[in-house]
Amino acid sequence: MSAKEPGQTETPKAYEPARVEGKWYRFWVERGYFTPKIEPGKSPFVIIMPPPNVTGELHLGHFLTIALEDAMTRWHRMKGEPTLWLPGTDHAGIATQVIVEQQLAKKGLDRKHIGREKFEEQVWAWVRQCRQTINLQHQRFGASCDWTRERFTLDDGPARAVRSAFVRLYNKGLIYRGERLINWCPRCLTAISDLEVQHQELKGHLYYMRYPLAESDGFVTVATTRPETYLGDTAVAVNPADQRYVGLIGKKVVLPVINRVIPIIADSAVDSSFGTGAVKITPAHDPVDFEMAGRQHLPLVNIMNPDATLNENAGPYASMGREAARKKILEDFEKAGLLEKITDHVHMVGHCDRCRTVVEPRVSKQWFVNTPPLAARAIEAVTSGRIIIIPERFTRVYLNWMENIRDWCISRQLWWGHRIPVWYCSKCSVMTVSVETPDKCSKCGSPDIFQDPDVLDTWFSSGLWPHSTLGWPDDTEDLRYFYPTSVMETGYDILFFWVARMIMMGLEDTGDIPFRTVYLHGLVRDEKGDKMSKMRGNVLNPLEMTRKYGTDALRFALTTGTSPGNDISLSQQRIESGRNFANKIWNASRFILRAIEANPEAVKTPDREFTWEDRWIVSRLNRVIGGVNRLLEEYQFGEAERQIHDFFWGEFCDWYLEIAKLRLRQGQASCLPVLVSVMEIALRLLHPFMPFVTEEIWQSLKPYLPPDKLPDSIVIASYPTARPEAIDPAAEDNLEAVIQVTRSIRNARAQYRVPSGKAIAAQVYSDSFAGVLSEYSGIIESLAVVRPLTVAPRNQRPQTAEKVIVDILKDAEVVIPMAGMVDIAAERQRLEKEIQSAGEAIARLEARLKDPAFISQAPAAIVEKEKARLSEYADRLARLKQELSQLG
């Protein structure tokens, strides 16, 4: 470590995120930047954050969500729009309950033992802790959300919204209570919705079981995957057109062992080609059978307890588990000669989304939302274009789901969640459905009432999130100003669970769409494309990554090189390159700051002659600004970042800064204002994606910026907009020539292994760029370590017998005498290769230009362009050939 030199800025050589991140986040929050002012004249930009479940810490998927939403939010805020990003957390009914139950189980307890009240206390304790962790993680990650409006799904406001929505729907007949076949989890002991059932392919068997005929000899053979449900059979069905069974329709069979007599019926839903063509009908334990039982008026026999053990209807098998019963029943059939055969059969089996237990279809009294009427409006909102889904392909997925929607079972036999706002009277049994908790029966006035013990599906409250967080059902200022919201950004995996429900419920409750754009991101996977999971052990801990590489690095890695709706493979290497970029920006700023300190006055000389490289970098910057703004409008965040990255690193640092160094060394400080200005604008361009490093540097640059209307933070600085008048094709061409020549010489040096310190001589011959190249010869001499570099028009190139390397550039020839080192054979080979590829290009272009179809059909501009290319190649080919002949 060298001692600090006098007058020099004491900044570490590497960017140290830990030193700056907390400081700036606190600063932003203290200044209230994240809390929007309601400005009636302006239309706001609003994102309601998908509330993370209070089930533990945030994972990388959440961090991707934050990175994208924060980028959008910061961008719009910088554009001067009142911007609200509303944070919150979700009570996540069943998921949270399962976690707390597991905690209890570790202590040898279960919820039944401690009782509902105590259990809820336990959950609240966990929730408080979890919310704090989650909020802290958001803050660590730089989320610019409005903490003054933070919500939890069980808060009073959202809770009142839930009750209001329930009562409204009930009063409109869109919520009803009914005895239906639902998906039941025997482990969680609750109903779950269709969406919460995970279908998994399992290798099972098809069992062919014989049911003896009641009135005569013989039997009917049915094929089933679930022999144990025969105890609940109330019919055998065949297709009416099936010739094999016509004679049997109306006859009866006897269920073995339990000796129940059931009819053989005809139903056209039966597929004659499957199994035996005769199907056992178990209405209480199979959805298809349940439906058939409805139209055929078959009785229901429920054979199971809630925990999936067999009940008293199972006769001798009562109290056995479903697997054990299956085994025993097969044995008994086998013994009786009633098991015809067993074949292998692959089928899909439903599992509980939360606990992986095999779901049991079960008849039970539950609450349902009648969804088709809601779906009709939700479909219209999307087909009319009022709601746009990005990427577009998910529009069809959404519509397909909506068009085939079925009623939504919303009651859960859980303790954690929004209680159903329904009270039953012990006297007259009438239901009171009410937003406010009633103290007496609405019918008979009896105070002897009790509330429905069930809670609502957690997605019911999530479905109201965009309007419930803004104050609905009250007509609040927030609701009037911020609703409908702008963008709903979330993962495609919850399109049905959440997005679809929000659209239905939002439209129903408010009469308006909840958001204008749905942006769906992909899943975060590991470097091998596998889903990250604790089981696989391939999880990257986001906070650890943040500590190791910095928040900006992780954000950059998560959002670069990806496109909407596609999954993301994330590796540490990727985060490293994000860190390297932050470090690059950091060091560029260190250089600029030191340069300013060495020459403080130079920054303040705004009006002067600009050099070609000044005009070039400003021109390039403005092209990038234009591109980035366009890409952001199109939600192409990854591509926007890539353009900023490439500009900053590949043009500003690699060329402008390198040239500026040389100028500064010669005491020409006139590049300083340009350095500062380009740097500052680039920081603002990048700020939505890398908020911390950009703020840190922006603040240290601030003293040297023009003081007029300078905000206190980059957070509220304006987002750059392109200035068309700054686009400067002449400067771009000139610098391109300088860069080409420099590269050409560097290339030759590398090829001939010229030691890095050793200068070589070179000549450049050019017509159109002779002026700028000789103007920049000193610069090129330094950049390419070439000395002397002479520049002359082409016709002044001497005919010499000396063997030299010649690089044919577009508008110049670079001649390097290698003092006898020239490898003639290698040079010849190189030239021949180039001649060949030029020849091929010419052949291609000539063929194209000879094609009358091309000439007549292609746009004139394209034809002209191709002609120009042909003449360029022809010119190049001629020059290459001449060089080859010179080589002898």
Added chain:
RNA sequence: GGGCGGUUAGCUCAGCGGUUAGAGCACUGCGUUGACAUCGCAGGGGUCACAGGUUCAAUUCCUGUACCGCCCACCA
């Protein structure tokens, strides 16, 4: 059974109806006293899965095939 996505450099992925298809990482060679070795300079590496079609022109659009992945679905 229906639908969707992917197939581009060694790896992870961008991109695109019109120059010689890009990036990051990895790789090879050279390089460390002044922004940065978390770096610089130079380089190698691609039949854009395959087969048809549309078009003046296809890696890009369409159709089909193969493989991989995902979603939805009541063949017991």
